[in-house]
Amino acid sequence: xNQINIGSDRVPRLGYGCMGLTQAYQPVAPDKARALLxxxxxxxxxxxxxxxxxxxxxxxxxxxxxLKISRSNVFLASKAGMYKNPDGSREIDGxxxxxxxxxxxxxxxxxxxxxxxFYLHRVDHRVPVEESVGAIDRLISDGKVRYAGLSEVSRSxxxxxxxxxxxxxxxxxxxxxxxxxxxxILDYCKDNLIALVAYSPIGRGFLAGxxxxxxxxxxxxxxxxMPRFQGDAFRNNLRxxxxxxxxxxRWGMTLAQVCLNWLxxxxxxxxxxxxxxxxxxxxxDQGATTPLSDEQVGQLESLLNAxxxxxxxxxxxxxxxxxxxxxx
Numbered sequence: 001x002n003q004i005n006i007g008s009d010r011v012p013r014l015g016y017g018c019m020g021l022t023q024a025y026q027p028v029a030p031d032k033a034r035a036l037l038x039x040x041x042x043x044x045x046x047x048x049x050x051x052x053x054x055x056x057x058x059x060x061x062x063x064x065x066x067l068k069i070s071r072s073n074v075f076l077a078s079k080a081g082m083y084k085n086p087d088g089s090r091e092i093d094g095x096x097x098x099x100x101x102x103x104x105x106x107x108x109x110x111x112x113x114x115x116x117x118f119y120l121h122r123v124d125h126r127v128p129v130e131e132s133v134g135a136i137d138r139l140i141s142d143g144k145v146r147y148a149g150l151s152e153v154s155r156s157x158x159x160x161x162x163x164x165x166x167x168x169x170x171x172x173x174x175x176x177x178x179x180x181x182x183x184x185i186l187d188y189c190k191d192n193l194i195a196l197v198a199y200s201p202i203g204r205g206f207l208a209g210x211x212x213x214x215x216x217x218x219x220x221x222x223x224x225x226m227p228r229f230q231g232d233a234f235r236n237n238l239r240x241x242x243x244x245x246x247x248x249x250r251w252g253m254t255l256a257q258v259c260l261n262w263l264x265x266x267x268x269x270x271x272x273x274x275x276x277x278x279x280x281x282x283x284x285d286q287g288a289t290t291p292l293s294d295e296q297v298g299q300l301e302s303l304l305n306a307x308x309x310x311x312x313x314x315x316x317x318x319x320x321x322x323x324x325x326x327x328x
């Protein structure tokens with residue numbers, strides 16, 4: 001019940017997203033980040049998720065320090081195809097040679113010989129996706145990658161990619177307030193034995209009740225630039241969250257557990273990679289072990305139909321970069 005299939009592997013459906021330890025949110029002291037990752041790895045099997053673009057490779061270096069505790073405990077996922085430039089800007093590049101080179105660099109930073117899962121981080125619409133995933137297929141043939149994945153893709157792009165190589169995982173934002181994947185991806189993945197790995201499954205902390213006052217966030221926190229965290233939308237979303245919290249109290253679940261147990265009810269192929277800098281939050285996430293019942297799902301859906309979240313997950317320019325938003 002608490003595992004998903006990725007290829008021939010059984011992987012804990014609750015994984016850990018490493019991005020926030022080095023970028024995007026509240027600053028995390030390096031010693032604290034290392035200690036948390038090492039604690040997580042030392043306690044048993046876990047999927048760790050990182051990427052070449054996170055802090056320009058520094059995130060992978062951090063993850064590499066945790067792998068020294070035990071590489072065998074970790075199902076290791078990284079990504080290529082999106083990169084951070086020296087000026088801080090983001091570049092999407094699906095060139096096959098660059099993907100292969102990026103994988104080599106990731107292996108070096110992570111101090112490992114093989115990646116269990118390697119995602120195309122974003123689709124580059126200047127490069128046919130068949131060419132981009134063809135590079136991952138070559139890396140699999142060379143023994144440097146075990147399984148291929150795609151991030152934020154539409155169904156049509158996923159089908160094209162599968163004509164080149166077997167895709168074993170799709171990573172997309174999926175949570176109670178980000179449900180685009182239900183249009184065409186969720187069921188397709190189930191029918192074609194593809195794991196759906198949800199990032200930001202707890203709404204970047206908001207759905208756990210951790211963000212109730214934006215003034216308390218760092219000025220550089222990316223949530224300041226996200227529409228659903230601003231103005232009237234944010235105030236509305238807090239009211240919706242209060243109603244979900246009441247349901248969770250009745251069910252004996254924290255907000256984070258409601259979010260994750262709801263995800264587990266979406267299908268046996270659904271996993272998640274919440275991130276946190278606090279061990280107590282990770283323990284809270286670990287307490288989500290039972291999918292919501294049909295009755296509980298019905299109550300939650302009724303609430304969300306009556307009290308809707310407001311605001312897009314990204315600004316229009318960033319949404320336009322996502323293949324998953326362009327078409328079904």
